[in-house]
Amino acid sequence: MEILMSIVVGVLFMTATYLMLSKSLLRIIVGTGLLSHGAHLLILTMGGLKRGAAPLLGENAESYTDPLPQALILTAIVISFGVTAFFLVLAYRAYKELGTDNIEQMRGTESNE
Amino acid sequence: MRSNNIILETAIKVILFIIVLFSVYIFFAGHYYPGGGFIGGLMTAGALVLLLIAYDIKTVSMILPFNYRIMTGIGLLFAIGTSAGAIFFNVPFLTHAFGHIDLPILGEISLHTATIFDLGVYLVVVGVSMTIIQTIGEDE
Amino acid sequence: MSLLHLAIVAPLIFAILVPFFYKSFRRIHTGWFVLPLPILLFIYFFSFISTTKSKEVVMKTLDWIPTLGINFTAKVDGLGLLFALLITGIGALVVLYSIYYLSKGKEKLHNFYVYLLLFMGAMLGVVLSDNLIVMYAFWELTSFSSFLLIGYWYHREKSRYGAQKSMLITVFGGLSMLGGIILLYLMTGSFSISEIITQADVIVTSPLFIPALICILLGAFTKSAQFPFHIWLPDAMEAPTPVSAYLHSATMVKAGIYLVARLTPVFAVDGLWLWLVASFGIFTLFWGSFSAVKQTDLKSILAFSTVSQLGLIMSLLGVGAASLHYVGLDDNLYVVATTAAIFHLINHATFKGSLFMVVGIVDHETGTRDIRKLGGLLHFMPITFTLAMIGAFSMAGLPPFNGFLSKEMFFTGMLRVLEMDFFSFDSFAILFPILAWVASVFTFIYSMILVFKTFTGKYQPEKLEKKPHEAPLGMLISPIILASLVIIIFFFPNSLLSDNLISPALSSILPSLLTDEEGFMVHIYQWHGFNPELFMTLGVIAVGVLLYLTLPKWRRVYDLFPENLTLNRFYDGAVNRAQTGSFKFTKSFMNGSIRSYLVYIFTFFIVILATALFYKNAFKVDTTNLASIGVYEVLLALLIMIGAVSILFAKTRLSQIILLGSVGYTVSLFYVLFRAPDLALTQLVIESVSVALFLVCFYHLPKLRREETRIRFKLTNAIISVGVGAIVTLIALSAHSNKFFSSISQYYIENTYEKAAGKNMVNVILVDFRGFDTLFEITVLAIASLGIYGMIKLRLARREED
Structure with a gap:
C-alpha cells in the first residue's frame, strides 16, 4: 500500500508542479491546492498506514495508528485552506486592478540603478 | 436580489439547525471522539455558507448580525487567555488543567481548560471562514 | 534585576517615553524632560567611587542564556566606572547644550533624543558588561545609534554618506571582534572577561591566540578611528554638533580604547599586542595631527584632532602594556604610560568636549564653520573666545591647563620606549619619541589655527550668513563647566582624580602587578624640574610658533599627495564596485518572473535531493513491512491520479475547479480508509467550503486562455514536474524503508x-x-x-x- 501511495503522491506533486509553472494565476492556485493534498498524503504515508485502530482510546484496541501525523495534517489542512483563500483573493484583486491574469505581464519594472 | 429556490429555502430551515446542532456536538465531543474546534467550526461555517447560497447576503446578515472579525478576535483571546492563564498558577505557558466533578442526575462530568482553548479555535475558524466568504460575496 | 541593571537600561526604557513627551508637551523643549536622567545616573554612579577606591568590584548577574554561558553580568570596577561617569557626565552637559542648539520648532526632537538615549544606554552597557557577548550586542547598538545620529539630517546627502560610511566601517570591525570573542571562547570556554583574564597564561600558547588578538584589535581600531580606519570620523561630523561632542569625541570613539584597556591583561603577554597597539597608535597620532593642519572646516580640524588624540591614548596603552612584563611595581618604567593614557582620556573629554561646543556656537551664531570666512570674532564673542582658548591651549599641551600634564607624561612614556629591550623594540624605539614630538608640533599648529583664525584677524561680515553675537547663556553653561574643569584639573590633579578614578582604573588594566593590599600610587606633578620632557615641550612651542607663522609658505606640501590614492578614494571605489557588482549579479537571475524563480526552486529541490539520495546511498525499498492493498484503495488511487492529470487538460475554469474538488473528496475518502476520522471530517467540510469559495470567486475570475504552446516552454515544465514527482516518490519510498529512530x-x-x-x-x-x-x-x-x-x-x- 505504501508503494502505491508513494506513486500517488508523486503524481500529485508532478501535476501540481506543472500547474504552478504555467502562466495563468488560476492554474497556479489549483496547483498549490494539489500540492497540499500531495504533502498531506505524504506525511500520512510516512507515519505508516493501517497500523492499528483509529487513534481514539475509546476503541480499546491493541494498537493504534500514529496520531502525530494526523494532528500535523489537520493543522496543515486548515492552514492551506487559509492560504488558498488568501491567494484566490489576491489573484482576483490583481486581475481587477491590472486586467490580466498572466503573471508574465504582471512583472514589476524594477528600477534601482 | 432574492433567490427563488423554494425547495432549498424550505429545506435549509430544518437542515441548518441539524447541522449547527451536530457541529456543536462534534465540538464538545472532540476530546473523546472524532471532532473538536476545527471540525466543529468548519461545520458551522459550512451551514452558514449553505444559508448564504439559499438566501442572499443581505438577508443572512440581517438574521445573524455578527461581526465575524470581532468573533475571530474573541476566539484568539480565548485561546491566548487560557494559555496565559497557566502562568498565574506558576506552571509553564499552555499548561492545561482538568478535573472531574460529580453532578446529580448528569453523573460524572469532566471539565477541561483545554475545552476553552478549543472554543477559541472554534470561534476563530467560524470567524475566519465567514469573514472570507462574506467579504468576497459582498464585493461588487 | 538589580538597581545596577536598571541603571544601564534606564536610558533605553526612557527612550520609549520620549515620543510621548514630545507629542504631549509641544511647547516645552523635549530636552528638559531628558536632562534629569543622565544627571541622576551620574549621581548614582558617583556613589560607586568609594567602592572602587577600595578595589572592590560590584558584580550583579542576570541570567539570559545560561546554557551558553551568556548572562547579563554587570560589573563595576575602576575602568568601567570611569567610563560610566564620562558617559553620564558629558551626556548631561550635551543634553543641556542641545536644548539651546536644536530649536524646538524646526527639528525632529523626538528622533534626536530617542537616538541619543539609545546610545547612552548602549554605551553604558558596553563599559559595564562583564560578558563579552552582551558587550558585543551593546557595542553594535552604539554603532547603530551613531549611524542614526550622523544621519539625523537625512535630507542632506553628505549626512547619509557619512552615516553609511561609519556604519560600514564600525560594523565590519564589530563583526571581526565577534569572531575574536568566539575564538576566545573556544580557547577558554567562557565569555566572562574576568574568567578569561584568569586564564591569560594558558591561552597564550594556543594557535588561536594570534587570530583572536588581531580580530579583537580590528574591532577596537575601527571603533576608535585608528589609521587606516580613521576615514569615517571626519565624515561623521555631519551629525549635529552636540552629537559630535558626545559620540565622536568623548565617548563612543573611546569604546575601542576601553576594549584595548579591558583586554590588556589577556593579550599583553604577547609582544605582538604591544607592537600593534603602540605602533598603530603612534602613527595615527602623527597622521591625524598632520592632516588636521590642512583642513579648513572647524569641525574637520577637530575630527582629525580627535583621531590623533585617540592615537595618542592608544599608543600609551600599548607602551603601558609592557609594564606587565615586570614583577610588581618597583622600578616599573611603563606604568606611567598607562597612567598617562587614563589621565589623558579624562583630559581629552574635557577640552575636546568644550572645543566642539565652542565650534557649535560659532556655527550657530555665524552660519559657517569655514575658517576662510571666519575671523575677528573676538569682539563679538569674548566668552566663546576665552573658552576656545582654554580648550585649544590645553590640547596644545600648554600650562596652566590639564593637557600640559598629560602631554608631559606622554613624553615620559615615549622616552622610556628607548629603554625597552625586549620584542626587538630597540631597533625602532627611537621612532616613538620622534613621531610623538613631530605630532605634538602639528597639534600645536592646528590648535593655534583653531583659535586665532576664527577669533582674530580680519572680520569679513560679507561672507557670513548672520550677524554674529555672543551665544545665549544656556548654550555657554556646558562649555564653561568643561573649561573650568580643564583649569581645575591642572591645579588639583591628585586630590581630584588620582585616588578616585585613575588608580582604580589602573588596577583594572594591570591587575597582575598588585598584591591584594596594594594600590597604585599615582602622583601627578606640575613641575618635574628641567628634564627632557620639558625641553621637548619648549621645542614644540618654539617650532610650532615658527611653523604657524610661516604656514602659507609650506602649505603646498599637502598638494604633494596624489588625489586619487587617498584612503577615501579607495573606500568609495570599493563600496561602488560592491554595489554595482552585486546589482549586476542579482539582476542576472532575478528577472522578476515568478516562473523563473519557481524553476530555480524546483530544479534545486530535485538536484539537492537526488544528490543526497545518491551519495548517502539512501535509496532502498523495503517490501517487508507494507500494509495490505484493498480493492477500494486501488480504485481511489486510480481516481485521484486520473483526476489530477485531467486537471492539466481541462479547458474551462469550471471543470478545473470541479476536478480539484473531486481530488479533495477522494483524499478525504483515503483518510477514512487510513483510520483518520478527524482528518476525513475536516477534509470533507473544508473541500465543500473551498469549492464554494472558488465558485463565489468564479464570476470574477478571467476565462482560461490557451496556454503558451511553445514546445520549449512546455518541455521545460514537463521535465521539471516529472522530476519533482519522481524525486518525491523516491523520497517517500526511502523514508518509509529506512527507519533510524523509533x-x-x-x-x-x-x-x-x-x-x-x-x-x-x-x-x-x-x-x-x-x-x-x-x-x-x-x-x-x-x-x-x-x-x-x-x-x-x-x-x-x-x-x-x-
Missing part, C-alpha cells in the same frame, strides 16, 4: 488519558501537547482573513492624477 508517537498514545484526560489523541495533541502549533495556526488564519478583508474592503488610495 517514533515519538508512543508517548502520545500512552499519555493521552493520564496527562490530558482525553481519549481522542489527535485532538489532545492539537489542544494540549502541541498547543503552541494550534495557537499560532489560528493566529495565521486570523491574519489571512484580515488580509483578505483588507484587500477587498480597503481599496488602495487611488493615485491623485486619476
Whole structure:
C-alpha cells in the first residue's frame, strides 16, 4: 500500500508542479491546492498506514495508528485552506486592478540603478 | 436580489439547525471522539455558507448580525487567555488543567481548560471562514 | 534585576517615553524632560567611587542564556566606572547644550533624543558588561545609534554618506571582534572577561591566540578611528554638533580604547599586542595631527584632532602594556604610560568636549564653520573666545591647563620606549619619541589655527550668513563647566582624580602587578624640574610658533599627495564596485518572473535531493513491512491520479475547479480508509467550503486562455514536474524503508488519558501537547482573513492624477 501511495503522491506533486509553472494565476492556485493534498498524503504515508485502530482510546484496541501525523495534517489542512483563500483573493484583486491574469505581464519594472 | 429556490429555502430551515446542532456536538465531543474546534467550526461555517447560497447576503446578515472579525478576535483571546492563564498558577505557558466533578442526575462530568482553548479555535475558524466568504460575496 | 541593571537600561526604557513627551508637551523643549536622567545616573554612579577606591568590584548577574554561558553580568570596577561617569557626565552637559542648539520648532526632537538615549544606554552597557557577548550586542547598538545620529539630517546627502560610511566601517570591525570573542571562547570556554583574564597564561600558547588578538584589535581600531580606519570620523561630523561632542569625541570613539584597556591583561603577554597597539597608535597620532593642519572646516580640524588624540591614548596603552612584563611595581618604567593614557582620556573629554561646543556656537551664531570666512570674532564673542582658548591651549599641551600634564607624561612614556629591550623594540624605539614630538608640533599648529583664525584677524561680515553675537547663556553653561574643569584639573590633579578614578582604573588594566593590599600610587606633578620632557615641550612651542607663522609658505606640501590614492578614494571605489557588482549579479537571475524563480526552486529541490539520495546511498525499498492493498484503495488511487492529470487538460475554469474538488473528496475518502476520522471530517467540510469559495470567486475570475504552446516552454515544465514527482516518490519510498529512530508517537498514545484526560489523541495533541502549533495556526488564519478583508474592503488610495 505504501508503494502505491508513494506513486500517488508523486503524481500529485508532478501535476501540481506543472500547474504552478504555467502562466495563468488560476492554474497556479489549483496547483498549490494539489500540492497540499500531495504533502498531506505524504506525511500520512510516512507515519505508516493501517497500523492499528483509529487513534481514539475509546476503541480499546491493541494498537493504534500514529496520531502525530494526523494532528500535523489537520493543522496543515486548515492552514492551506487559509492560504488558498488568501491567494484566490489576491489573484482576483490583481486581475481587477491590472486586467490580466498572466503573471508574465504582471512583472514589476524594477528600477534601482 | 432574492433567490427563488423554494425547495432549498424550505429545506435549509430544518437542515441548518441539524447541522449547527451536530457541529456543536462534534465540538464538545472532540476530546473523546472524532471532532473538536476545527471540525466543529468548519461545520458551522459550512451551514452558514449553505444559508448564504439559499438566501442572499443581505438577508443572512440581517438574521445573524455578527461581526465575524470581532468573533475571530474573541476566539484568539480565548485561546491566548487560557494559555496565559497557566502562568498565574506558576506552571509553564499552555499548561492545561482538568478535573472531574460529580453532578446529580448528569453523573460524572469532566471539565477541561483545554475545552476553552478549543472554543477559541472554534470561534476563530467560524470567524475566519465567514469573514472570507462574506467579504468576497459582498464585493461588487 | 538589580538597581545596577536598571541603571544601564534606564536610558533605553526612557527612550520609549520620549515620543510621548514630545507629542504631549509641544511647547516645552523635549530636552528638559531628558536632562534629569543622565544627571541622576551620574549621581548614582558617583556613589560607586568609594567602592572602587577600595578595589572592590560590584558584580550583579542576570541570567539570559545560561546554557551558553551568556548572562547579563554587570560589573563595576575602576575602568568601567570611569567610563560610566564620562558617559553620564558629558551626556548631561550635551543634553543641556542641545536644548539651546536644536530649536524646538524646526527639528525632529523626538528622533534626536530617542537616538541619543539609545546610545547612552548602549554605551553604558558596553563599559559595564562583564560578558563579552552582551558587550558585543551593546557595542553594535552604539554603532547603530551613531549611524542614526550622523544621519539625523537625512535630507542632506553628505549626512547619509557619512552615516553609511561609519556604519560600514564600525560594523565590519564589530563583526571581526565577534569572531575574536568566539575564538576566545573556544580557547577558554567562557565569555566572562574576568574568567578569561584568569586564564591569560594558558591561552597564550594556543594557535588561536594570534587570530583572536588581531580580530579583537580590528574591532577596537575601527571603533576608535585608528589609521587606516580613521576615514569615517571626519565624515561623521555631519551629525549635529552636540552629537559630535558626545559620540565622536568623548565617548563612543573611546569604546575601542576601553576594549584595548579591558583586554590588556589577556593579550599583553604577547609582544605582538604591544607592537600593534603602540605602533598603530603612534602613527595615527602623527597622521591625524598632520592632516588636521590642512583642513579648513572647524569641525574637520577637530575630527582629525580627535583621531590623533585617540592615537595618542592608544599608543600609551600599548607602551603601558609592557609594564606587565615586570614583577610588581618597583622600578616599573611603563606604568606611567598607562597612567598617562587614563589621565589623558579624562583630559581629552574635557577640552575636546568644550572645543566642539565652542565650534557649535560659532556655527550657530555665524552660519559657517569655514575658517576662510571666519575671523575677528573676538569682539563679538569674548566668552566663546576665552573658552576656545582654554580648550585649544590645553590640547596644545600648554600650562596652566590639564593637557600640559598629560602631554608631559606622554613624553615620559615615549622616552622610556628607548629603554625597552625586549620584542626587538630597540631597533625602532627611537621612532616613538620622534613621531610623538613631530605630532605634538602639528597639534600645536592646528590648535593655534583653531583659535586665532576664527577669533582674530580680519572680520569679513560679507561672507557670513548672520550677524554674529555672543551665544545665549544656556548654550555657554556646558562649555564653561568643561573649561573650568580643564583649569581645575591642572591645579588639583591628585586630590581630584588620582585616588578616585585613575588608580582604580589602573588596577583594572594591570591587575597582575598588585598584591591584594596594594594600590597604585599615582602622583601627578606640575613641575618635574628641567628634564627632557620639558625641553621637548619648549621645542614644540618654539617650532610650532615658527611653523604657524610661516604656514602659507609650506602649505603646498599637502598638494604633494596624489588625489586619487587617498584612503577615501579607495573606500568609495570599493563600496561602488560592491554595489554595482552585486546589482549586476542579482539582476542576472532575478528577472522578476515568478516562473523563473519557481524553476530555480524546483530544479534545486530535485538536484539537492537526488544528490543526497545518491551519495548517502539512501535509496532502498523495503517490501517487508507494507500494509495490505484493498480493492477500494486501488480504485481511489486510480481516481485521484486520473483526476489530477485531467486537471492539466481541462479547458474551462469550471471543470478545473470541479476536478480539484473531486481530488479533495477522494483524499478525504483515503483518510477514512487510513483510520483518520478527524482528518476525513475536516477534509470533507473544508473541500465543500473551498469549492464554494472558488465558485463565489468564479464570476470574477478571467476565462482560461490557451496556454503558451511553445514546445520549449512546455518541455521545460514537463521535465521539471516529472522530476519533482519522481524525486518525491523516491523520497517517500526511502523514508518509509529506512527507519533510524523509533517514533515519538508512543508517548502520545500512552499519555493521552493520564496527562490530558482525553481519549481522542489527535485532538489532545492539537489542544494540549502541541498547543503552541494550534495557537499560532489560528493566529495565521486570523491574519489571512484580515488580509483578505483588507484587500477587498480597503481599496488602495487611488493615485491623485486619476
